[in-house]
Amino acid sequence: MEKLAIRGGTPLRTKPFPVWPVHGEIERQGLLEVLESGIWSGIGPKERAFTDAFANFSGASHGLGVANGSISLELALRALRVGPGDEVIVPALTWLATAWAVLQVGARPVFADVCPSTWCLDPSQVRARITPRTKAILPVHLYNQMASMGELMEIAREHSLGVIEDCAHAHGMQIEGKGAGTIGHVGSFSFQSSKSMTAGEGAVLTTNDACLAEELAGLRNCGRPLTPESGATFGSNYRITEFQAAVLLGQLSRFPGQLERKAANLRHFRERMRDIAGIVPTPVNPKLTRDGFYAVSLRYDASAFGGTPRDVFIEALRAEGIPMEFTYETVYEAYLWKPGATRIRCGAGESPEEMLGFGSDCPVSEDISRNSGMKLLHHVFLGTREDVDDVVDGIAKVGSHCDQLRMHSLKTMARKKIRGLLNAVRSRS
C-alpha cells in the first residue's frame, strides 16, 4: 500500500516549485542607473515612468507611488475625509491591513461577511451594516476574485459613501473590461514581496478623479502638489524610492507574459481538479475579462475525506512537497488582532472590543478561515503543466489515503478543543 509522506512514505515531489520573487537584467540595469544617477527618491523619473505605466495598464488616469499597501489604504481614507466617529465597512476575510488602516484614521472598521462563491464582500451584508455613521466601503479583491463592484457602487451612490478598492491581490485584473482600482473612487495596490508584482515593499494608488489625485499626492509628499499650478495641501512623507520604482518597471515589463502563463496553467488546474471531489476551486466568474490572480482559492470539504480536518490535509500535502497554504484568519479573530484590545485608544463612548469588532458575526468568513479555505500562491502557476499535474496528483494522493491520517486528525482535534477551552477560561478571568 502506498504510504503518505507524513507517515514516512516517499514524497510525491521533491523538486522545488518556481521561486518568487523573480528578477532579470531590466531590474539589475534599472537599479544601477538609479544608483549612479544620484536621484534616489523624491518622485523622480523612474517613479513617474512606473506610476504612469501602471496607471495606464490598469486603465486609471492617475497613479501615485506610496511606501506600502497599508499606508496607501490609510491615505485613501484620509483623502475621502474619513476620521473619528466614522464607520467603514470592510470584509471580515482579508489581511489585517484593510481594517488596520481604518483604525489608523480614528474610524471604526465594521466587518461584513463575504460571498461563499467569491470570498469577497457580500453586497447584501454591506447593506445590512449601513448606519448614519457609515462613510465608506472598502472591498478587497481577494486571491483570484473581484468583489461585486457594480452592486457596491450602487449602494455607495444611494448612501453617498466613498469606495476604496483594496487591490493588493488584483494587479492587472479586469471585470467587464474595467480594471481593478478604477471602479471605486480610489484603488490601492501593494508591491510587498509576496505580491504578483513586487519591489519588496511599495504601493500605488489609482484614481480617475483629478481632485482626489491632488489630495493623495499631497498626503504622501508633505503637501506638495501634483502639478506646479495646483496649490499646496497637507501631508507627510510616505514616498516610494527610485530603487523600488526601477525594480517595478522590470516587474511590469514581464507581467503580461506571466499573466498569460498563469491563466493557461490555471485552466489546466481547474480541468484536472474536476476529478477530485471535496476540493473545489472558487468558480470562474464569466465577467472577469482578465485574470490577475495573487492566489487560487479552494474550498475543502472534510466530509469527502472521512472527516479529516483541513489543517491535517494541508500538513499532509506539504509533506508530499505540495505548497498548499491556509487562507487569512477572519480579522476579528486573528491572533495578531487580539492584542489590540489592550493597546487601542478609543473615542468617547467606544470600547476597544467594539472598535476591533470582536464578536462580529460573519459565519461564511469564519468557516473559510477555520475549516474550509485553502490557497495556492500565484508563483506555483508560473511553471509548467507538469508542475500543475504534480499539485493535483499530490492532492489526489492525500485524498485517496486519508485513512492514514486518523491519528493526526485526532491529535489536531484534541489540540483545537484544548485551545478553545483555554481561550474560554482566559476570556472569563
Ligand SMILES: Cc1ncc(COP(=O)(O)O)c(C=O)c1O
Ligand atoms: C488584502 C491586502 N491588503 C493590504 C495589504 C497591505 O499591503 P502591504 O503589505 O504592502 O502593506 C496586503 C498585503 O499583504 C493585503 O494582502
